[in-house]
Amino acid sequence: MNIALIDWVILGGLFVVFLAMAIYINSICKSVSDYLVSGRKVRMWLGMGAGVAGEIGLVTIVGTCEQGYLRGFSSVLIITLTMFIMAPLFGIFGFGIERFRATKAMSVSQYIEMRYSGRLRVITGFLNSVSGVLQMCIFPIVGAHFIRVLISAPEYIYPGSPIQTAWIIMAILLVAAIIFTFLGGYITLIVTNFFQSIIIVGALYWLLFHLIGMSSMQEIWSGLEQSKGMAGIYPFTGDDGSYGVVFWLWMCTMSILLQFSYGPYLQKYASMDKPKTVSRSYLLGYLFGNGRAFVILALGVAALVALGTSQPDGIDVGEYGWSAIATPYYLSTVVPVGMMGVLLAGLLFADVSTTDQYILSWSTSIVNDCIVPFKKKPFTPKQHIMAVRITIVMLCLLFLLVGVTYKPTMPLWEYLWLCVNIIGGTGIAVLFGMYWKRATTLGAYAAVITCTVLPLSDLIARRVILEFSPKTSYPFTPQMTGFYSYVLAVTLLIAVSLMSKKPTGYWDLGDAVREMNRG
Amino acid sequence: MIIEFARDLQPLSGIIYWFVVVNAIVCLAFTMVVIVGGINDLKYLLSALQEEEIDDSDDGRVIKSVVSNEPTGPA
Numbered sequence: 001m002n003i004a005l006i007d008w009v010i011l012g013g014l015f016v017v018f019l020a021m022a023i024y025i026n027s028i029c030k031s032v033s034d035y036l037v038s039g040r041k042v043r044m045w046l047g048m049g050a051g052v053a054g055e056i057g058l059v060t061i062v063g064t065c066e067q068g069y070l071r072g073f074s075s076v077l078i079i080t081l082t083m084f085i086m087a088p089l090f091g092i093f094g095f096g097i098e099r100f101r102a103t104k105a106m107s108v109s110q111y112i113e114m115r116y117s118g119r120l121r122v123i124t125g126f127l128n129s130v131s132g133v134l135q136m137c138i139f140p141i142v143g144a145h146f147i148r149v150l151i152s153a154p155e156y157i158y159p160g161s162p163i164q165t166a167w168i169i170m171a172i173l174l175v176a177a178i179i180f181t182f183l184g185g186y187i188t189l190i191v192t193n194f195f196q197s198i199i200i201v202g203a204l205y206w207l208l209f210h211l212i213g214m215s216s217m218q219e220i221w222s223g224l225e226q227s228k229g230m231a232g233i234y235p236f237t238g239d240d241g242s243y244g245v246v247f248w249l250w251m252c253t254m255s256i257l258l259q260f261s262y263g264p265y266l267q268k269y270a271s272m273d274k275p276k277t278v279s280r281s282y283l284l285g286y287l288f289g290n291g292r293a294f295v296i297l298a299l300g301v302a303a304l305v306a307l308g309t310s311q312p313d314g315i316d317v318g319e320y321g322w323s324a325i326a327t328p329y330y331l332s333t334v335v336p337v338g339m340m341g342v343l344l345a346g347l348l349f350a351d352v353s354t355t356d357q358y359i360l361s362w363s364t365s366i367v368n369d370c371i372v373p374f375k376k377k378p379f380t381p382k383q384h385i386m387a388v389r390i391t392i393v394m395l396c397l398l399f400l401l402v403g404v405t406y407k408p409t410m411p412l413w414e415y416l417w418l419c420v421n422i423i424g425g426t427g428i429a430v431l432f433g434m435y436w437k438r439a440t441t442l443g444a445y446a447a448v449i450t451c452t453v454l455p456l457s458d459l460i461a462r463r464v465i466l467e468f469s470p471k472t473s474y475p476f477t478p479q480m481t482g483f484y485s486y487v488l489a490v491t492l493l494i495a496v497s498l499m500s501k502k503p504t505g506y507w508d509l510g511d512a513v514r515e516m517n518r519g
Numbered sequence: 520m521i522i523e524f525a526r527d528l529q530p531l532s533g534i535i536y537w538f539v540v541v542n543a544i545v546c547l548a549f550t551m552v553v554i555v556g557g558i559n560d561l562k563y564l565l566s567a568l569q570e571e572e573i574d575d576s577d578d579g580r581v582i583k584s585v586v587s588n589e590p591t592g593p594a
Contacts, residue, residue, distance in 0.1 A: 045556025225525040291546025
């Protein structure tokens with residue numbers, strides 16, 4: 001292993017500091033709303049800082065490095081074009097996200113019950129949790145493989161033993177996540193994520209400067225130009241493996257819908273002090289946050305330039321396995337002692353902050369949307385928090401089990417995107433619910449079912465084809481499935497709503513937004 | 520930071536390069552601003568949480584309003 005004593009000291013020291021911080025904050029967590037949405041008192045800068053750590057998870061770093069290694073900087077144009085739509089829509093006009101905050105709901109499904117029906121709340125809560133958990137299942141194991149390769153740890157604890165080192169690292173990551181989520185819930189996450197974001201960003205920039213210092217900007221950029229040509233900077237070349245226009249359209253649609261349906265995002269919005277804070281932090285975070293994604297992409301590009309596109313001899317991890325570990329494999333050869341400790345701390349906290357935020361969000365959804373509605377007598381606050389904590393532990397055990405059996409069959413991002421497609425139906429129901437008086441419960445059911453059945457059929461068909469006819473190429477990309485599902489779901493919601501005229505619980509959220517912003 | 524680009528990939532290669540570099544620098548500077556602002560907000564959050572009144576009904580349930588038929592979240 002290329003990790004020295006000083007690296008362990010740095011890693012352990014920072015962990016103890018954050019643990020002490022979490023224990024202190026736990027002492028001021030008094031109610032369910034404190035535990036789940038920080039008492040709705042988070043202001044703009046703190047929310048933005050904590051959001052950085054929540055967004056840069058270890059799995060995000062792995063996936064973005066993989067994209068940099070596979071496609072160079074071609075996603076820069078995709079990210080920028082998307083920004084021209086997203087920043088004004090949500091950051092300036094606060095489209096939907098300000099209205100969601102004005103509902104005072106803790107989760108998207110709570111709003112679904114307010115607007116449509118309790119049954120639909122249970123269904124969307126269940127579907128969103130399943131989709132989120134399916135997506136999250138691979139976070140710990142993917143992160144663990146990345147770290148194992150980075151520190152050059154052996155694949156198995158002892159030669160010939162059945163226990164992989166990555167499983168042990170995965171267990172450590174999950175235990176760390178449980179500790180921080182147990183202690184104080186969302187308040188702890190907001191505070192620790194804020195400070196962890198400083199470490200993560202610091203470690204990533206330091207690493208990039210180190211790589212540039214080792215070679216040069218010229219060498220890295222020219223290497224990219226020679227290796228990938230136009231495909232390394234332009235996403236619409238039409239070559240096999242380039243992103244393409246359908247991908248961009250789907251990404252825009254999905255990014256818009258996720259703002260109204262993705263649990264972790266909405267829990268963040270629900271925790272902010274007023275609707276205007278939600279849109280302002282979105283705008284500033286979006287405009288000035290792209291640089292971080294570019295820095296992570298650059299690490300993948302540096303690996304591409306140094307290693308080339310083919311696997312080195314002696315490594316046999318399959319096509320998709322290699323692209324995910326190419327960057328840590330390269331970094332393991334260039335990161336010096338001392339910096340490794342800071343980098344590991346950055347990666348550990350990147351994992352903890354994101355896993356915490358996501359796991360708390362899905363556990364909240366499971367308890368609030370799938371358990372509480374069936375209880376005749378409501379939980380006491382202590383029981384409620386305990387139910388969320390028990391769910392967190394159960395989910396971590398599930399992640400551990402999935403991690404032990406996980407074998408990658410597609411690039412990481414594609415799997416994550418495919419899972420997210422399922423949530424799109426809820427986003428469509430929420431969006432129309434907030435802005436269209438005539439949206440009915442039946443119409444919302446149609447959208448939710450469409451976005452569940454099509455992506456799940458796609459996921460199953462992929463597995464079947466892979467199992468029984470591995471040489472047959474699958475005709476749809478995840479983005480095609482997602483985009484066409486969304487289009488069909490919107491069409492059905494409108495058509496069914498116009499046909500069914502049963503009144504629903506629509507109320508004008510525009511007034512609520514103005515009132516809360518004034519107060 | 521000033522580098523040369525492949526002729527056949529110009530001007531896009533230059534544009535993307537400078538866009539990446541400028542964004543990375545701006546993001547780093549902005550992170551400093553977020554840290555300073557975040558520490559102030561953190562002080563506010565900790566004091567506000569210690570002074571707040573606890574509302575046990577604010578737990579994610581939907582309660583039908585007595586005054587109107589409008590469904591309400593927490594108060």
